[in-house]
Amino acid sequence: MILPIYAYGQPVLKKLAEDIKPDYPELKKLIEDMWETMYHAEGIGLAAPQIGLSIRLFMVDTTQLKDEEGKSEGIKKVFINAQIIEETGEEWAYEEGCLSIPEVRGDVERPESLTIQYVDENFVEHEETFTGMNARVIQHEYDHIDGILFIELLKPIKKRLVKRRLENIRKGKIDVDYRMKFAKLK
Numbered sequence: 001m002i003l004p005i006y007a008y009g010q011p012v013l014k015k016l017a018e019d020i021k022p023d024y025p026e027l028k029k030l031i032e033d034m035w036e037t038m039y040h041a042e043g044i045g046l047a048a049p050q051i052g053l054s055i056r057l058f059m060v061d062t063t064q065l066k067d068e069e070g071k072s073e074g075i076k077k078v079f080i081n082a083q084i085i086e087e088t089g090e091e092w093a094y095e096e097g098c099l100s101i102p103e104v105r106g107d108v109e110r111p112e113s114l115t116i117q118y119v120d121e122n123f124v125e126h127e128e129t130f131t132g133m134n135a136r137v138i139q140h141e142y143d144h145i146d147g148i149l150f151i152e153l154l155k156p157i158k159k160r161l162v163k164r165r166l167e168n169i170r171k172g173k174i175d176v177d178y179r180m181k182f183a184k185l186k
Contacts, residue, residue, distance in 0.1 A: 002179065003037045003051045008101045008149070009170030009183035012049050017056045017145040019081045022123045024055070031078055031121055034059055041178040043099045045137045047144030050100050052181065056081045058141035062134050075134050082118035082142060085127065087111040094133075096140060096150045101169060102176045104162050106154040110139050 006012055020027070030048075034057075038046035044065065047058035063074030089112035097105040115129045116138060130138055140150060151162065168174055172182035 004179040004181040045141040089113040
Protein backbone atom coordinates (compact mmCIF):
# COMPACT_ATOMS: atom_id res chain seq x y z
CA MET A 1 0.00 0.00 0.00
CA ILE A 2 1.33 3.41 -0.94
CA LEU A 3 1.55 5.61 2.15
CA PRO A 4 1.47 9.42 2.27
CA ILE A 5 4.86 11.05 2.73
CA TYR A 6 5.01 13.57 5.57
CA ALA A 7 5.98 17.02 4.34
CA TYR A 8 8.36 19.58 5.78
CA GLY A 9 6.71 21.14 8.81
CA GLN A 10 5.41 17.86 10.26
CA PRO A 11 6.70 17.53 13.86
CA VAL A 12 7.57 13.82 13.43
CA LEU A 13 10.38 14.83 11.04
CA LYS A 14 12.17 16.65 13.87
CA LYS A 15 11.95 13.92 16.54
CA LEU A 16 14.68 11.53 17.63
CA ALA A 17 13.28 8.14 16.61
CA GLU A 18 12.99 5.14 18.95
CA ASP A 19 14.49 1.67 18.56
CA ILE A 20 12.08 -1.15 17.76
CA LYS A 21 11.94 -4.81 18.79
CA PRO A 22 11.49 -7.87 16.54
CA ASP A 23 7.82 -8.09 17.59
CA TYR A 24 7.02 -4.60 16.24
CA PRO A 25 3.42 -4.90 14.93
CA GLU A 26 3.20 -5.87 11.26
CA LEU A 27 6.84 -4.98 10.57
CA LYS A 28 7.03 -7.08 7.38
CA LYS A 29 3.97 -5.30 5.93
CA LEU A 30 5.32 -1.90 6.99
CA ILE A 31 8.61 -2.59 5.17
CA GLU A 32 6.76 -3.74 2.03
CA ASP A 33 4.59 -0.60 2.13
CA MET A 34 7.65 1.60 2.58
CA TRP A 35 9.40 0.06 -0.45
CA GLU A 36 6.23 0.55 -2.52
CA THR A 37 5.88 4.15 -1.30
CA MET A 38 9.54 4.96 -2.01
CA TYR A 39 9.45 3.55 -5.55
CA HIS A 40 6.12 5.24 -6.31
CA ALA A 41 7.66 8.59 -5.34
CA GLU A 42 10.82 7.74 -7.35
CA GLY A 43 13.03 7.92 -4.28
CA ILE A 44 16.26 6.12 -3.46
CA GLY A 45 15.73 6.16 0.29
CA LEU A 46 12.92 6.44 2.80
CA ALA A 47 12.91 6.69 6.59
CA ALA A 48 10.01 5.80 8.88
CA PRO A 49 9.58 9.41 10.14
CA GLN A 50 8.78 10.35 6.53
CA ILE A 51 5.65 8.20 6.78
CA GLY A 52 4.78 9.47 10.25
CA LEU A 53 6.45 6.82 12.43
CA SER A 54 9.13 7.90 14.90
CA ILE A 55 11.03 4.61 14.78
CA ARG A 56 14.63 3.83 13.79
CA LEU A 57 13.88 2.23 10.44
CA PHE A 58 15.02 3.32 7.00
CA MET A 59 15.75 1.77 3.64
CA VAL A 60 17.94 2.61 0.68
CA ASP A 61 18.13 1.40 -2.89
CA THR A 62 21.09 2.88 -4.74
CA THR A 63 21.09 0.15 -7.38
CA GLN A 64 19.21 2.63 -9.60
CA LEU A 65 22.17 5.03 -9.38
CA LYS A 66 24.63 2.36 -10.51
CA ASP A 67 23.44 2.67 -14.10
CA GLU A 68 23.86 6.45 -14.06
CA GLU A 69 27.26 6.62 -12.40
CA GLY A 70 28.76 3.21 -13.17
CA LYS A 71 31.36 3.77 -10.45
CA SER A 72 30.23 1.68 -7.51
CA GLU A 73 27.92 -1.17 -6.70
CA GLY A 74 24.54 -0.07 -5.53
CA ILE A 75 22.87 -1.50 -2.45
CA LYS A 76 19.29 -2.34 -1.52
CA LYS A 77 18.96 -2.70 2.25
CA VAL A 78 16.72 -2.17 5.25
CA PHE A 79 18.36 -0.61 8.31
CA ILE A 80 16.72 -1.05 11.72
CA ASN A 81 18.01 0.46 14.99
CA ALA A 82 21.05 1.78 13.13
CA GLN A 83 23.93 3.49 14.89
CA ILE A 84 26.77 5.15 13.00
CA ILE A 85 30.07 3.97 14.50
CA GLU A 86 32.40 6.20 12.49
CA GLU A 87 32.45 8.65 9.61
CA THR A 88 35.78 9.15 7.89
CA GLY A 89 37.42 10.55 4.80
CA GLU A 90 37.30 13.80 2.95
CA GLU A 91 34.01 15.67 3.00
CA TRP A 92 32.51 16.12 -0.45
CA ALA A 93 29.56 18.13 -1.67
CA TYR A 94 26.68 16.71 -3.65
CA GLU A 95 23.27 18.13 -4.48
CA GLU A 96 20.69 16.37 -2.31
CA GLY A 97 16.93 16.40 -2.31
CA CYS A 98 14.25 14.79 -0.15
CA LEU A 99 10.79 13.31 -0.72
CA SER A 100 9.55 15.26 2.32
CA ILE A 101 10.91 18.52 0.87
CA PRO A 102 10.02 18.35 -2.83
CA GLU A 103 11.49 20.80 -5.34
CA VAL A 104 14.21 21.90 -2.91
CA ARG A 105 17.75 20.78 -3.61
CA GLY A 106 21.11 21.86 -2.33
CA ASP A 107 24.74 20.89 -1.89
CA VAL A 108 25.46 19.03 1.33
CA GLU A 109 28.96 18.12 2.45
CA ARG A 110 29.34 14.67 3.98
CA PRO A 111 32.31 12.42 4.80
CA GLU A 112 33.06 9.89 2.04
CA SER A 113 32.86 6.81 4.27
CA LEU A 114 30.86 5.51 7.21
CA THR A 115 30.75 2.42 9.38
CA ILE A 116 27.31 1.55 10.72
CA GLN A 117 25.80 -1.08 13.01
CA TYR A 118 22.22 -2.14 12.36
CA VAL A 119 19.85 -5.07 12.20
CA ASP A 120 18.13 -6.06 8.98
CA GLU A 121 14.45 -6.93 8.51
CA ASN A 122 15.13 -10.38 10.06
CA PHE A 123 16.88 -8.76 13.06
CA VAL A 124 20.24 -10.16 12.01
CA GLU A 125 23.02 -7.88 13.28
CA HIS A 126 25.43 -6.24 10.83
CA GLU A 127 28.38 -3.89 10.98
CA GLU A 128 29.40 -2.60 7.57
CA THR A 129 31.41 0.17 5.97
CA PHE A 130 29.98 2.07 2.99
CA THR A 131 31.60 4.67 0.75
CA GLY A 132 30.64 7.20 -1.92
CA MET A 133 26.98 7.49 -2.91
CA ASN A 134 25.98 4.49 -0.79
CA ALA A 135 27.42 6.23 2.28
CA ARG A 136 25.76 9.53 1.34
CA VAL A 137 22.29 8.07 0.95
CA ILE A 138 22.65 6.16 4.23
CA GLN A 139 23.82 9.34 5.99
CA HIS A 140 20.83 11.27 4.59
CA GLU A 141 18.32 8.63 5.74
CA TYR A 142 20.10 8.18 9.07
CA ASP A 143 19.73 11.92 9.67
CA HIS A 144 15.94 11.42 9.37
CA ILE A 145 15.87 8.99 12.30
CA ASP A 146 17.87 11.55 14.31
CA GLY A 147 15.37 14.31 13.45
CA ILE A 148 17.73 16.14 11.07
CA LEU A 149 16.70 17.37 7.61
CA PHE A 150 19.23 17.96 4.82
CA ILE A 151 18.21 21.62 4.58
CA GLU A 152 19.74 22.17 8.02
CA LEU A 153 23.12 21.23 6.51
CA LEU A 154 22.96 23.77 3.68
CA LYS A 155 25.18 26.85 3.59
CA PRO A 156 23.49 29.93 5.18
CA ILE A 157 22.93 31.75 1.87
CA LYS A 158 21.24 28.68 0.34
CA LYS A 159 19.03 28.37 3.44
CA ARG A 160 17.84 31.93 2.87
CA LEU A 161 17.22 31.26 -0.83
CA VAL A 162 14.94 28.27 -0.12
CA LYS A 163 13.05 29.80 2.81
CA ARG A 164 9.97 30.78 0.78
CA ARG A 165 9.77 27.38 -0.92
CA LEU A 166 9.98 25.67 2.48
CA GLU A 167 7.12 27.81 3.76
CA ASN A 168 5.03 26.86 0.71
CA ILE A 169 5.71 23.16 1.36
CA ARG A 170 4.77 23.58 5.02
CA LYS A 171 1.47 25.19 3.93
CA GLY A 172 0.80 22.47 1.34
CA LYS A 173 1.23 24.85 -1.60
CA ILE A 174 3.08 22.36 -3.77
CA ASP A 175 2.21 20.01 -6.60
CA VAL A 176 3.81 16.55 -6.51
CA ASP A 177 3.06 13.19 -8.14
CA TYR A 178 2.71 11.34 -4.82
CA ARG A 179 0.51 11.65 -1.74
CA MET A 180 1.76 13.96 0.98
CA LYS A 181 0.56 14.78 4.46
CA PHE A 182 1.02 18.40 5.49
CA ALA A 183 1.23 19.95 8.94
CA LYS A 184 -1.93 21.40 10.40
CA LEU A 185 -1.49 25.16 10.41
CA LYS A 186 -2.61 27.19 13.39
